[in-house]
Amino acid sequence: MACPLLSARTSIQRRAFEKSDQRRYEFQQRRIISSASLIKFHYSALNHILQFTEMDNIEEDIRALQLDSSAEDGKMVVSNENGVEPEELVVPDNVEEDLRDESHTASHTEEDADLQTEHSEPKAVVEVKEQASAAEPIEDEVEKNKKRHLNAVFIGHVDAGKSTIGGQILYLSGQVDERTIQKYEKEAKDKSRESWYMAYIMDTNAEERVKGITVEVGRAHFETETTRFTILDAPGHKSYVPNMISGASQADIGVLVISARKGEFETGYERGGQTREHVQLAKTLGVSKLLVVVNKMDEPTVNWSKERYDEIESKMVPFLKSSGYNVKKDIQFLPISGLHGTNMQTRMDKKVCPWWNGQCLFEALDALEVPPRDPNGPFRMPIIDKFKDMGTVVMGKVESGSVREGNNLVIMPNKVQVKVLAIYCDEDKVRTAGPGENLRVRLSGIEEEDILSGFVLSSIEKPIPAVNEFVAQLHILELLDNAIFTAGYKAVLHIHSVVEECEIIELMQQIDPKTRKPMKKKVLFVKNGAVVICRIQVSNMICIEKFSDFQQLGRFTLRTEGKTVAIGKVTDLRA
Ligand SMILES: Nc1nc2c(ncn2[C@@H]2O[C@H](COP(=O)(O)OP(=O)(O)OP(=O)(O)O)[C@@H](O)[C@H]2O)c(=O)[nH]1
Numbered sequence: 001m002a003c004p005l006l007s008a009r010t011s012i013q014r015r016a017f018e019k020s021d022q023r024r025y026e027f028q029q030r031r032i033i034s035s036a037s038l039i040k041f042h043y044s045a046l047n048h049i050l051q052f053t054e055m056d057n058i059e060e061d062i063r064a065l066q067l068d069s070s071a072e073d074g075k076m077v078v079s080n081e082n083g084v085e086p087e088e089l090v091v092p093d094n095v096e097e098d099l100r101d102e103s104h105t106a107s108h109t110e111e112d113a114d115l116q117t118e119h120s121e122p123k124a125v126v127e128v129k130e131q132a133s134a135a136e137p138i139e140d141e142v143e144k145n146k147k148r149h150l151n152a153v154f155i156g157h158v159d160a161g162k163s164t165i166g167g168q169i170l171y172l173s174g175q176v177d178e179r180t181i182q183k184y185e186k187e188a189k190d191k192s193r194e195s196w197y198m199a200y201i202m203d204t205n206a207e208e209r210v211k212g213i214t215v216e217v218g219r220a221h222f223e224t225e226t227t228r229f230t231i232l233d234a235p236g237h238k239s240y241v242p243n244m245i246s247g248a249s250q251a252d253i254g255v256l257v258i259s260a261r262k263g264e265f266e267t268g269y270e271r272g273g274q275t276r277e278h279v280q281l282a283k284t285l286g287v288s289k290l291l292v293v294v295n296k297m298d299e300p301t302v303n304w305s306k307e308r309y310d311e312i313e314s315k316m317v318p319f320l321k322s323s324g325y326n327v328k329k330d331i332q333f334l335p336i337s338g339l340h341g342t343n344m345q346t347r348m349d350k351k352v353c354p355w356w357n358g359q360c361l362f363e364a365l366d367a368l369e370v371p372p373r374d375p376n377g378p379f380r381m382p383i384i385d386k387f388k389d390m391g392t393v394v395m396g397k398v399e400s401g402s403v404r405e406g407n408n409l410v411i412m413p414n415k416v417q418v419k420v421l422a423i424y425c426d427e428d429k430v431r432t433a434g435p436g437e438n439l440r441v442r443l444s445g446i447e448e449e450d451i452l453s454g455f456v457l458s459s460i461e462k463p464i465p466a467v468n469e470f471v472a473q474l475h476i477l478e479l480l481d482n483a484i485f486t487a488g489y490k491a492v493l494h495i496h497s498v499v500e501e502c503e504i505i506e507l508m509q510q511i512d513p514k515t516r517k518p519m520k521k522k523v524l525f526v527k528n529g530a531v532v533i534c535r536i537q538v539s540n541m542i543c544i545e546k547f548s549d550f551q552q553l554g555r556f557t558l559r560t561e562g563k564t565v566a567i568g569k570v571t572d573l574r575a
């Protein structure tokens with residue numbers, strides 16, 4: 001699989017890049033910028049596996065399993081006789097369904113989906129301010145660890161303004177110069193996409209720029225007072241939901257971007273809109289906090305209207321609750337203009353918006369609190385990609401534990417012992433790194449071709465379990481053509497960086513939605529909305545954890561023909 005991990009670089013370097021081995025080159029560019037880098041993922045494997053078809057509506061009654069933070073919502077305790085731990089499920093709220101505004105003003109149509117999902121050409125990267133390149137100095141560990149690190153995924157319906165906001169953040173934090181902006185303005189104008197110039201900072205593929213749609217997850221870094229952020233700019237178009245899942249599965253927090261423009265909020269929010277689907281997937285994938293950014297407040301149909309802002313907030317709140325978020329604790333709304341950078345780095349002028357007294361985006365991001373991670377847990381780093389560079393280099397986010405240069409680790413599930421030769425965090429070489437960090441780790445003891453994405457770099461003492469069967473509690477969302485869900489059902493399993501075909505082997509127990517207790521009678525099939533405990537098999541060994549042991553590596557989604565059909569959590573592992 002191609003691995004277009006690209007570091008920010010100058011145009012001269014880009015030309016060199018085009019002639020050289022892409023991955024090797026980019027890896028050598030690690031010191032071009034310090035805090036600024038912009039990287040694009042290429043998840044072509046996902047796109048091979050998944051056939052993108054119409055993304056039909058996902059019913060609003062999805063209730064992510066174990067949506068534990070929705071404290072205001074009712075909860076149900078589910079126990080069963082199969083040794084599965086008692087679990088909590090959220091009782092669905094009634095979600096308002098009155099939004100059926102057909103005035104679809106979004107500028108993208110179905111035809112826009114004809115983008116090829118696989119790009120031979122990797123995402124090019126913005127030319128950001130060049131900084132002196134040092135010869136791989138080892139960062140001072142104390143310096144490096146002073147600020148916490150958070151992965152923030154930008155989600156929301158197509159055209160909501162995610163890439164524009166991402167680009168604006170890089171611009172405001174001084175990582176993109178005026179000259180580059182002017183160049184993008186001209187390029188966007190030439191493509192008759194004048195207003196897209198800010199999004200070009202994140203959307204770096206030619207196809208993306210022509211169509212004005214993000215396809216691959218864009219990645220960039222910036223810092224606030226207290227935090228180093230990695231931005232994961234997810235695509236909003238329904239055809240690229242698998243890429244969004246990959247981005248969200250690496251995230252700690254989410255920025256849900258909603259367009260306030262007349263008709264655009266409505267289109268995203270209605271059934272089948274990605275505002276809904278992204279929220280539901282984000283919760284399932286472990287994104288515990290959401291900043292809901294009401295964007296395009298400058299737009300003439302909005303003009304910083306308090307009524308419009310309040311309308312969006314009042315419609316989103318019940319939906320967010322029903323998706324499992326505790327609106328008081330986990331959700332924060334704020335109005336911005338991504339295009340103009342208003343209320344982003346600094347609070348906005350009262351002249352612009354007299355009624356807003358709250359925080360700006362950077363402040364809100366800074367203040368977000370996420371549960372502390374355990375740096376002393378067993379080491380777990382799901383591998384999202386790999387390449388050769390003076391050894392074998394694997395990329396991924398550390399989900400648990402810490403790693404140090406010289407450590408001996410094991411790659412699971414193939415149980416190959418490896419030694420850590422070097423660790424790169426963002427663009428810097430470091431001696432040690434902890435949970436939450438996005439790393440590239442150079443290893444000896446294994447060949448690149450013996451590693452697949454989805455494998456896990458793991459501690460030797462406590463390696464991650466490898467199984468080809470597990471028991472899971474599943475919530476069926478919406479099956480294709482209202483099909484029934486029974487033993488023999490096949491789907492694509494997404495769990496951390498694993499994408500694997502799977503089959504339901506046995507339905508073990510159904511959970512009664514009324515009593516919220518396991519039903520006594522044998523279950524042969526279930527329909528939409530059911531909660532069921534079942535055995536799932538995959539043909540290749542995969543590395544997963546029980547949800548009760550490790551949430552991030554134990555929650556998953558099932559997709560069929562490009563549509564999310566179920567979400568679940570692993571309750572038991574079978575050898
Ligand atoms: N007026 C106005 N337009 C905006 C604002 N933010 C984004 N836009 C416009 O909305 C359009 C889509 O912006 P993008 O940033 O590409 O949207 P996106 O959410 O990244 O879209 P996908 O990646 O395809 O899902 C562009 O024309 C932007 O200029 C804003 O704050 N105000």
Ligand SMILES: [Mg+2]
Nearest residue numbers: 162163213214
């Ligand atoms: Mg985008």
